[in-house]
Amino acid sequence: MYRNVGRLIAVLLFLFFAGGVAQDLLANDNVPAHTVVVTDARGRSVHVPLPVARLVLLNSDALEVVSALGAMNMVAGVPQTVAEDPFWKNRVGEMQAVGRWNEPNYEVIATLSPSAVIAYAHQPGDELERKMASFGITVVRLDFYRISTLKREVETLGRILEREEAASRLVEWYRRAELSIVERVRDCPVRPSVYIESYSDYHTAGPGSGAHEMCILAGGRNIAENFTIPYSEITGEWVLSQQPDVIVKAANIIGGKLSDTSRRLSELRNRITQRPAWERLRAVRQDRVYVMANDIWTGPRAIIGVAHMAAWMYPERFRGNDPEELHRRYCKDFQGVIYEGCCVYPIPGGVR
Amino acid sequence: MAGETGTLIRRYRRLNARKLFVLVALFAIMIGFALVGLTQGSANLGWKGAIESLWRNTGDAHAIIWNLRLPRIAMAVVAGWGLALAGTVFQAILRNPLASPYTLGIASSAGFGAVAAIVTGTGFYNEYVIAGNAFLCALFSSFLILGVARMKGSTTETLVLAGIAIMFLFSSLSSLFQYMGTKEEVHAIVFWFFGSLSKVGWKEIGMASAMVFVPCPFIYRMSLDFNLLAVDDESAVSMGVNIGKTRIVALVLASLITAGAICFIGVIGFIGLVSPHIARMIVGGDHRYLFPTAALLGSSLVLAADTVGRTLWAPQVIPIGIVTSFIGVPFLFYLLMRRRKEYW
Known part of the structure; x- marks a missing residue:
């Protein structure tokens, strides 16, 4: 009887110490x-x-x-x-x-x-x-x-x-894409004026917003550059008084299937060009109104949005350059997906 | 006796003449605010240029006046008129100074309709879907209130309580949609709740005007019934007023007006509550004068708020829903402090 009790105590002591050691080892693993x-x-x-x-x-x-x-x-x-x-x-x-x-x-x-x-x-x-x-x-x-x-x-x-190496590769890709834009617009004597409209109608994107930064990088002059509120409401009259060269509108659309996205983006664009008195805007008369889906409107793919903006502002300097090709390459090389959608309207190079 | 009656009649006529004068003065003030609004804007047309562009086709200036400034002014008049009138009707039928399109949940439900359209996606591309949804939800909540009104033993307090409950319900539903929405949708919803006159064109004004002005004669015809309702239900019944029918018809018409006033421009708070009170302080409780006075005040307040909102921090616009409260609250406090008698 006493021998059995002794054995039991010995086993319990073993388990207790073994458990303690194992816990220590695990704890050391977590350090x-x-x-x-x-x-x-x-x-x-x-x-x-x-x-x-x-x-x-x-x-x-x-x-x-x-x-x-x-x-x-x-x-x-x-x-x-x-x-x-x-x-x-x-x-x-x-x-x-x-x-x-x-x-x-x-x-x-x-x-x-x-x-x-x-x-x-x-x-x-x-x-x-x-x-x-x-x-x-x-x-x-x-x-x-x-x-x-x-x-x-x-x-x-x-x-x-x-993942420093992968990060460097991505940063280098961003840097190269950025440089190819900046170099082409650097020596432009006049920067085109741009009215950037965020997702809500008649709300612009001023300093402090990601879209303002994109516009500057693309070589544009945001007509709301002196604003103090990042997403301020404005009047149609003010846009008319500024006569921007280009209008860029953000669309709360995810660039999915090409046909569907294009239809929705083009509807949105039509609504902008048909706003009261906006037919008198230079950008509307010259057909320089563009819509961008939120895939490339700020965020990690913003550089593709910047490439589009630059091409819209400086069509001569970016002739033959397809930012959507940049998009497809990014998706393939960094995301491992084949991208067949389109995030802007009008589609560069016409209907694909 | 005949002399006394003659004196009373003369006093009554003098009082009515004074009220008519107030109406004319308020109309002039509204026109004055509209003219100030017409001449203020980013395009710097000046007084002369703005007025001249009304009649003469001066190119861009003419387009600015007719397509941008006048629609804002017209919508401000329609929205202010509608919200103030609806607020006066709600206060009259419920005999409660706290009643307004907001406290009864009708504005909240219209807001929910708009939010639902924004989040489900359709609204971004068609503002008529937002407006239609807002209207349907406003009607739905007014029918809910009607249902409560028809319940046995329902009192005006029950109606106000039901309205507050509906307001909370729809506010919560809007918050739920806001919670479920993406960052971009939340952005759009927040701006809808601020209210904006920037988006309206003549087409929207046509629709909103129909919803706001068509019910006006019907409401005005019920003015004397509302006067009797203001005493108490018993007196109204004894004078031949069908109080049940009057309340139901007025509730439906006021809901239609509320929906028309806010469905295209978003939420403009406070006008529906403050205008009837100010009007009551000026012309008293006779609804024949109270309705037009409140409506003119509402329009003037929204016009003033819009002009202040787009000029104070130009070219950035302070949302109309924020400015109306900034202007309306101090004005109401001023009148409350200066009042010499109980007005309600």
Whole structure:
């Protein structure tokens, strides 16, 4: 009897110590090999423990960059809207939806146990950091929608995911595409004036918006360059008084099937040209009204939007240049998908 | 006795003459605001140029006046008129100073209709779908209120409570759509709730005017019934008013007017609440004068708000829904502080 009790105690002691050692070993596994310090979109220094094994993204633009860096296998959670986007629908598979970009489901994120969460600079608010801190999850704020900070943010993400080489390749591609535009428009004596209209009618995109940056990079002069509100309401009369050379309108359309997208984009364009008194606009008279789908309106593919804008502003200098070809190459080389849609109207080179 | 009656009649006539004078003065003020609005804008046409362009085809200036400034002014008049009139009707039939197209949930449901059209995608490409949806939802909520009104033992308080409940319901449904929408859709929804006169053309004004002005004579014909309703239901019934029918007809007409006023321009708050109160302070509770006074005040307020909104920070436009509250609230406070008697 006593011998059996002794054996039982011995077994329990063994299990207790063995468990403790195993836990220690596991714990040692969780100790980060090293930490990378990055500056996020809020200008804060964030310590990210490496390696990052699992990632939750609240930002669909971040998903595109992660995909371009070949790190989709790290993604555990994606924003809700991604599942409805034809560009992503078949690619995110069984990935867990974690709520909206500005209102995530913290409980779902916690159960996914990611190493890091990538979110926009200001949405959601500071509560994201506070809630994630209790689970030991690092929050990194990266926007990826501004062309002026895109390259730096891609490099930052490359460091976090330890995909520096892929990040350099993507940044280099951006740089080359940008350079080919900038070089052609650099010595232009007069910059064409552009009225940029955001998704809502009669709301322009001024300084502080991603579209304003795109216009400047494309060599244009935004007629709202002195505005203090990024997305201000304006009057049709003001546009008439400014007589812009070119009008660019953002469409809340995802560039899906070519025929469908073109029809919707052309409808939107017709509505702009038929606005009261706008037939007197130089841009309308000269048929220089263009519509751009939100695939390439800011975000990681904004450079393709910039290439379109530049071609619209300087048709002579970009003759024979097809920005949609740039788009197809990007999709093939960095996203691994064959892209056959069209994100602008009128379609460059006419109906395909 | 005959002398006393004669004095009373003379006083009554004097009072009516004073009210008529107020109406004429308010009409002149409205025209004045419209003229100021007509001459202000980014194109710097000046007073003379703007007025001249009304009659003479001066090229761009003529197009600016006729296609851009006048539609804004006309829509401001229609929207202000409609919201103020609807607010006065709601306050009269419910005998409640808090009643307005907003507190009864009719504006919220119209807003929900617009939001649903924006988020489901169709609305982006056709503003008529947004307007149609807004109208249908406004009618739906007014029928809901009617349903409550027909319930046994329903009082005016029940109606106001039902209205507030409907307002919360549709506000929540709008928030749900906003929550489900993409960043771009949220953007569009937010701007719809700010209100804007920039989008309207003559076609929209034609439709909105029909919805706002066609019911006006019918409402005006019920003025005396509303006067009796203001005393109490018993007195109204004893004087031969079919209170059930009056309330139902007035509710449907006021819903139609509300939908017409906001379906093309988005939400312009406060006018439907503040104009009837200001009008009541000026001309008293006689609905024969109260209706036109409130309507003229509503139009004048929206006109003034639009001119301020597009000139104060030009060329950036401060949304009309924000400016109406900025102008209307201090004005109401000023009148409340200066009032010498109970007006409600």
